[in-house]
Amino acid sequence: MRRSGPLVAIVSGDAIPDESHKLLAMVHFESDLTSMPQQTESEVSRTGKLLLGITVLVLIGIGTAILLGLFLGGGRALYRIARGKPVSSVFEEEFIRLNLRESGSNRPR
Numbered sequence: 001m002r003r004s005g006p007l008v009a010i011v012s013g014d015a016i017p018d019e020s021h022k023l024l025a026m027v028h029f030e031s032d033l034t035s036m037p038q039q040t041e042s043e044v045s046r047t048g049k050l051l052l053g054i055t056v057l058v059l060i061g062i063g064t065a066i067l068l069g070l071f072l073g074g075g076r077a078l079y080r081i082a083r084g085k086p087v088s089s090v091f092e093e094e095f096i097r098l099n100l101r102e103s104g105s106n107r108p109r
Contacts, residue, residue, distance in 0.1 A: 005029030 002009045002024040009027040011020040077087045 002027055005031065 001011075004027050007027060007029045009024050011023060080087055080089075
């Protein structure tokens with residue numbers, strides 16, 4: 001029998017003593033320890049970075065929406081002015097509207 005670290009080697013039965021000693025001499029235990037690197041950032045720091053990233057993304061989205069609104073709305077207004085029409089199309093004759101108001105004499109009482 002031979003112990004090497006946490007390993008225990010046993011030769012049993014009808015074994016030749018010289019061969020069993022050679023076999024036990026071949027058992028070796030070598031431990032290799034490696035250290036795991038610890039996290040350098042705390043949980044609070046990572047949460048702060050996440051919230052900052054979300055805020056930046058939302059601000060970029062809001063800025064993009066405002067710029068697109070100004071570009072598309074302003075572009076439409078400039079196009080209508082260039083064609084000699086008013087900026088708004090609310091009062092044009094081509095505007096389709098339903099007149100659901102009844103005239104004065106046909107009102108139910």
